[in-house]
Amino acid sequence: MVSLAQLSAELGPSLHRAVPGTVPGVQLSGVHVSELEDPTAYLEGGELLLTTGIPLGGTAATASAYVRRLAARGVAALGLGLGEGLDSVPPALIEACAGERLELMVVPDGVPFLDVSRAFWDLAGRSGQADLIAGLGTQTALARAAMRPDALPSVVQGLAQALGGWAAYLPADGGAETIWPTGSAALLPHLREETARLNRAGAHSAATFWLHGSPVVEYPILVGRRIEGFLAIGSGRTVTKADRQIIMTVCVLLALKAQQHEELTGSSAVLGSAVAKLIVRGHVEAARLLAADVGLGPLPERVRMLAARTEDGDLRALAVTVAGLTVEDGAPGPGAALAMSRLRFAEDGLGFFLLDTADLVPAAAPEPEEYDGGLLPWEGGPDAAGGSPSGTSEARAHGEPLPAGMEADGSIRLTTADQPGRPAAGEQAGRESGSDTAGRPRTGAAWTGPVPLADAASQAAVLRRAALQAPAGRLVGTAGDEDSRADRWVDALAGYQRADLLGAVAAYLRRRGHWEETARDLAIHRNSLRHRIAVAQRLLGVSLDDPDTAAHLWLALRRRGL
Structure with missing residues (x-):
């Protein structure tokens, strides 16, 4: 102007x-x-x-x-x-x-x-031309930065400097974030929370929200229809049309880099899958030779094998889901080792991961990050006008890239009416998180203790059976015997408060699955019995009609005097 x-x-x-x-x-x-x-x-x-x-x-x-x-x-x-x-x-x-x-x-x-x-x-024409020339120069510099080995940090830093604020890239799979300036890292916990919400919603449009009284905008970085990550921006000044063009350029560059990474990862995944299958089938030396020939590097000497139930064979999404499962006995989980593992494959409804024990060392707990009030270069925001309180987020869909031009017309609520052909938000979130539409986890997983690579094949059958029987929402071990696992099933049934699942299952097994006789013993309608048995099977993640499951569970019930 x-x-x-x-x-x-x-x-x-x-x-x-x-x-x-x-x-x-x-x-x-x-x-x-x-x-x-x-x-x-x-x-x-x-x-x-x-x-x-x-x-x-x-x-x-x-x-x-x-x-x-x-x-x-x-x-x-x-x-x-x-x-x-x-x-x-x-x-x-x-x-x-x-x-x-x-x-x-x-x-x-x-x-x-x-x-x-x-x-x-x-003057107006010269001003616009100057902005355009400056914008083109910045876009050229960002494109060159995208070609460097450290492309992501360079592009994020260049964008933040061009806008006079801060910028951050948060991967959708929960990987390490990139933020510049690094002094703004205290914002990351709040950005992670908002990004996780948008990722669960499968939002394919930009969203704005307030963070510590200042506006923030997040853009999804898409490869096809899949969200690879989110670009979050806090501008320290009023943005111009040239700024918006720069932001769009960065989004395109990040999407291209993500697609290139996906193609490379896809090739590596195919090779890693072949190596992992050789290991699980006992051909360890052949696996070593193949890994060396295709550039996967030396194989780990000790691993923990993990298997999890999967409906679609998407190992990338499965790794994110398994990382969030409750670990048996409160032990440390696999964490980032799942995402780092190149030795993985899907087979017969299970996803298998071979985890290097060196990657499973628990990281030291970081010091809590606190916002010091001095990271953002502007003041005011909704607090001054009686709007949203500091530290809360109210995401709003809009068509403009930055707060100066945002059109916040309403909260993001993706429905089948909003995006024809796409599942509703709850359904989409369930698919991505391994949960049903009510938020109940469906995925169960199991993993072995640390074993030499040469002994991994001997653990495959036990691991497969444990993964198929693992309760939904839990990651269990295979070190215990079947009786120990059955005792845990009894504890889970006894802990259910809304109905007497323990008595229903005991009567059902005693009558060897006969509905009429079991319902008569319990003095309830057979439909009520069917409902209770279905709830018990979902809770345990097993079928009571499986002879092996029924035998061990019956013996565990007898040990309890039932």
Whole structure:
């Protein structure tokens, strides 16, 4: 935009203040000429209004009323052209403008108003061209940064510097984040929470929310229809059209890098799957030779094998789900080792992972990050106006890239009506998190203790059986025998509060699955019995009609005196 100070400097003596002093840098939206007594119906605010003085009426009262109308409309400045009606500036007009804080400028006799208009639009054109050139230069620099080995940190840093704020990239799979400047790392816990919510919703549009009283915008980085990560931005100033173009360029660059990484990862996954299958089938030396030939590097000497139930064979999504399962006995879980493992494959409804024991060393707990109030370069926000409290997030879908131009029309609530052909938000979240639409986890998993790589094949059958029988939502071990696992099933049934599942299962097994006889023993309707048995099987993640399961569970019940 063009300021009044820039326009006055461009025109020199052809546009100066009525009262000596420095011309303010107020921004102008345009230059308008009118001799109407009330031109406000044709003004939008922010203009430099030019007049020869006809609307002033020759009296102090008329001049004062005229100035009040302009000030109420938000006119930036009034320009009085001398020579046609007035030879000097009326003192009453100077006083009225001072009272309404409306800047009063003078166009000397003999200077056409057209010169002022032309100067304004010349400046506006040059300003836009300068922004475009600067934007193109920044985009070129970002594209070059994207070609470097450390592309992600370089691109994030370049974007943050271009916008005068901070920027962060958060992978959708929960991997390590990238943020610049690094001093803004205290924002990451809040960004992770918001990103996880958007990822569960499967939101494919940008969203805005408030963080510590300041606006933040997040963009999904898409490869096809899958979200690879989120780009979060906090701008330290009002953004321009060129800034928005830079942001879109960064989103495209990050999507291209993600697609390249996916292609490389896909090739590596195929090779890693072949190596892992050789290990599980007992061909360890062949696996070592193949790994060396295809560049997978030396294989770990000790591993923990993990297997989890999967419906679609998507090992990447399965790794995220398993990382969030409750680990048996409260032991440390696999954590990031799942995402790091290249030795994985899917087979017969199970996903298998071979985890290097060196990657399973629990990391030291980080010091809690606290927001010190000094990371963000601006103040104010909704707190000052009684809006959203600091530290809360109200995501809003919008079509503009940054807070200065955002159109926050409503909270993101993805439904089948919002996006035809896509599952509802709860259903989509369930698919991605391994849960049903009510949030109950479906996936169960099991893992072995640390074993030499050469002994991994001997653990495969036990691991497979344990994974198929693992309770939904839990990661169990295989070190215990079947009786120990059955004892845990009994504890789970006894802990269920809404119905007597333990008695129902005991009676069902005692009657060897006969519904009528079992219902008669329990004095309940057979449909109520069917419901209780179905709840018990979902709770345990097993089928009571499986002879092995039924035998061990029955013996565990007998040990409890049932």
